[in-house]
Amino acid sequence: MSDSPHLGSDAPEEGESFISHLVELRTRLVRAALAVVAVFVCLMPFASHIYDLLAQPMLSALPAGTRMIATGVVTPFLVPVKVTLMVAFVIALPWVLYQAWAFIAPGLYTNEKRLALPIIVSSFLLFLCGIAFCYFVVFGTVFRVINEFAPKSVTVAPDIDSYLSFVLTMFLAFGLTFEVPVVVVVLVRFGIVSVAQLKQIRPYMIVGAFVVAAVVTPPDAMSMLLLAVPLIILYEAGILAARFVSARPAADPDAAASKSAPS
Numbered sequence: 001m002s003d004s005p006h007l008g009s010d011a012p013e014e015g016e017s018f019i020s021h022l023v024e025l026r027t028r029l030v031r032a033a034l035a036v037v038a039v040f041v042c043l044m045p046f047a048s049h050i051y052d053l054l055a056q057p058m059l060s061a062l063p064a065g066t067r068m069i070a071t072g073v074v075t076p077f078l079v080p081v082k083v084t085l086m087v088a089f090v091i092a093l094p095w096v097l098y099q100a101w102a103f104i105a106p107g108l109y110t111n112e113k114r115l116a117l118p119i120i121v122s123s124f125l126l127f128l129c130g131i132a133f134c135y136f137v138v139f140g141t142v143f144r145v146i147n148e149f150a151p152k153s154v155t156v157a158p159d160i161d162s163y164l165s166f167v168l169t170m171f172l173a174f175g176l177t178f179e180v181p182v183v184v185v186v187l188v189r190f191g192i193v194s195v196a197q198l199k200q201i202r203p204y205m206i207v208g209a210f211v212v213a214a215v216v217t218p219p220d221a222m223s224m225l226l227l228a229v230p231l232i233i234l235y236e237a238g239i240l241a242a243r244f245v246s247a248r249p250a251a252d253p254d255a256a257a258s259k260s261a262p263s
């Protein structure tokens with residue numbers, strides 16, 4: 001009977017803690033959204049120029065005097081706005097990630113913080129590298145090959161909305177491809193797989209890389225190679241990096257401290 005008041009007194013504290021976490025989450029989300037909106041508003045006067053920059057690889061591959069077309073009534077306005085919003089999100093992404101980190105960091109142990117922060121930073125940088133590789137290397141090659149194979153009786157004039165959908169798909173595919181080293185390191189660090197196991201499944205990984213490339217990229221050999229080869233190289237880079245972060249439970253300072261503490 002004497003325990004009942006004590007248990008009852010804990011319930012309001014748990015409820016207040018949950019509500020405080022919700023308030024904190026809402027604050028972080030609002031700050032992240034405001035940053036994206038602020039960058040978007042600043043970039044809106046340059047929306048058409050931003051789309052022209054995105055379309056430059058396609059325009060360079062088209063025959064002289066050919067332009068892209070817009071088949072929808074509001075497409076010439078909406079597509080540049082979508083591109084500008086995407087660019088605004090990428091520019092504000094460091095602040096968005098910081099807000100996410102500030103929310104989860106207080107609940108992490110010291111060793112988890114040492115692991116989480118490098119993962120967040122490296123994931124962001126690798127994703128940008130994937131987008132840059134796609135824009136500067138892949139697009140120039142893919143669009144030139146596609147236009148060279150176009151029949152002479154066909155006038156190549158891509159629709160800007162279809163072009164945007166294709167570009168976003170390719171950006172996402174290459175951005176996620178460049179995350180492979182991070183995924184490999186995390187899997188090894190948490191003991192889900194070992195470096196030896198990753199080496200054993202290397203042949204399957206190579207086959208899988210070409211299957212993924214064949215599904216995601218346009219149906220030509222060059223595009224498939226431009227995705228499959230970096231995927232394989234990044235997998236090997238992940239194995240190399242994983243050797244330095246293998247799971248070491250005994251070396252965990254928090255675990256060692258808990259073991260040495262008197263019972």
